[in-house]
Amino acid sequence: MKNAVVLLSGGLDSTTTLAIATDQGYRVHALTFQYGQRHEHEIEAAKTIAERYQVAQHHVFPIHLELFGGSALTANDIEVPKQRSDEEIGTGIPVTYVPARNTVFLSIALAMAETTPAHNIFIGVNALDYSGYPDCRPEFIKAFETTANLATKAGVEHQGPFRIHTPLIDLTKGEIIRRGLDLGVDYALTITCYAPSEEGHACGTCDACNLRLKGFSDNKIVDPAPYTT
Amino acid sequence: MKNAVVLLSGGLDSTTTLAIATDQGYRVHALTFQYGQRHEHEIEAAKTIAERYQVAQHHVFPIHLELFGGSALTANDIEVPKQRSDEEIGTGIPVTYVPARNTVFLSIALAMAETTPAHNIFIGVNALDYSGYPDCRPEFIKAFETTANLATKAGVEHQGPFRIHTPLIDLTKGEIIRRGLDLGVDYALTITCYAPSEEGHACGTCDACNLRLKGFSDNKIVDPAPYTT
Numbered sequence A, B: 001m002k003n004a005v006v007l008l009s010g011g012l013d014s015t016t017t018l019a020i021a022t023d024q025g026y027r028v029h030a031l032t033f034q035y036g037q038r039h040e041h042e043i044e045a046a047k048t049i050a051e052r053y054q055v056a057q058h059h060v061f062p063i064h065l066e067l068f069g070g071s072a073l074t075a076n077d078i079e080v081p082k083q084r085s086d087e088e089i090g091t092g093i094p095v096t097y098v099p100a101r102n103t104v105f106l107s108i109a110l111a112m113a114e115t116t117p118a119h120n121i122f123i124g125v126n127a128l129d130y131s132g133y134p135d136c137r138p139e140f141i142k143a144f145e146t147t148a149n150l151a152t153k154a155g156v157e158h159q160g161p162f163r164i165h166t167p168l169i170d171l172t173k174g175e176i177i178r179r180g181l182d183l184g185v186d187y188a189l190t191i192t193c194y195a196p197s198e199e200g201h202a203c204g205t206c207d208a209c210n211l212r213l214k215g216f217s218d219n220k221i222v223d224p225a226p227y228t229t
Helices: A012-023 A041-052 A101-115 A138-151 A153-157 A173-182 A207-218 B012-023 B041-052 B101-115 B138-151 B153-157 B173-182 B207-218
Strands: A003-007 A027-034 A057-062 A120-122 A163-165 B003-007 B027-034 B057-062 B120-122 B163-165
Touching: A003 A012, A003 A101, A012 A027, A012 A041, A012 A120, A012 A173, A027 A041, A027 A101, A041 A057, A057 A101, A101 A120, A101 A138, A101 B101, A101 B138, A138 A153, A138 A163, A138 B101, A138 B138, A173 A207, B003 B012, B003 B101, B012 B027, B012 B041, B012 B120, B012 B173, B027 B041, B027 B101, B041 B057, B057 B101, B101 B120, B101 B138, B138 B153, B138 B163, B173 B207
Parallel strands: A003 A027, A003 A120, A027 A057, A120 A163, B003 B027, B003 B120, B027 B057, B120 B163
Antiparallel strands: none
16 A cells, blocks of 8 residues: 655645545545644644544644745735635735745655655645646646655655645646545535634635635535635 | 845854855845754854854744654654764765755745745755765756746746855865855854764764864864864
8 A cells, every 4th residue: 555645734625635645545644734824723624634534644744934924824914815806816926825835845745755655745736726826837846746856865766756646736626526525525624714713614705715615616516614604 | 235045054064155155245044944953052053153144134943854753863763873984974875864854944945035035045065075965966956946936926927036056065075164264254153063962062973073074184274163072
């Protein structure tokens, strides 16, 4: 049984990715980052999901990217945008972009993979819905994979075994949800909202909520997660 | 005046690198990692050196790579090797290799660079004395630079401005020390030893001490740093 490190945020995409890795027969080692999010609800969601899937291990790894600021998701002085128009979504790089986030996340996943050992890393990036994020593009993933195989003892000794899997990269949100439902994902456990209530209920109006709700709507089903509105 | 992020461990190589960046006219933003080293002496050394060079800012960034284990430098169950023969040094990958370390360090430096903003990152890697470390090789550095320019908002919007500077990569330890002395580096402030005493004095016998002492010997001068032996 092959080992895989799966990045698990507690959101819809990473949970679907975990389900896909499990379905493909990988023994999952989950990795969740605690990186100065404004809320801890997604970490709790990640723990619940990791338990549900009986992963081999689950690391919650603190990484204080908020020390550098620069993003609405980690800095308190940049407001998370609400109710942007369809035109605005998908144009330019959003303020919710976290500088170098996926590079940092994948490099720490690589450190975990090398010590596990695992040669497969799964990340739920998506190039369609998040077209504004440079570190969600296939060319970035490919460059990181090349770097990983040059950077490591395992890469040198086993001649480039590391593979970064991005099973969602070309899918629409609707297709991701369809795939997850086919695999029995319980989306009530997942949290996607940028700015949930104190109880962890989604706002229903931020970019992330809008994309998620549209994905469920495209499948003609109701999102089972709790919303405040 | 251009900004640069300089990785500063408090050791001989990174301090020389800081001196070179300063000499080249960069405004230095220093970054020191607290990553489960066995001792904190090098962090104190880094703080002293950053103050001496009056850097624009100095981040001491906690990164808990010891959670994953896998190296004599971060795990307590792997012994730091002592008095290896000249033949042993430079053959194979040493147990002091920390999985994916420079990938993690550079990715966090990239996050700091993007928020500073700075487009130049200096790292004191050396491909000669540390030929066993895959992430000290020029091909790794080049691959990371490519990744950095694909990963980031600044990379996309300014068409690949990030540059990873490795001014020591082709130098012997003796040449590094010569360069530093020419720039007025006070090597008494630096600490290189893998296993210093409680007072922070170098052991004089580990791989790192041996390389350093040989470098001073090649310059026919005495290392001003304190040793226990």
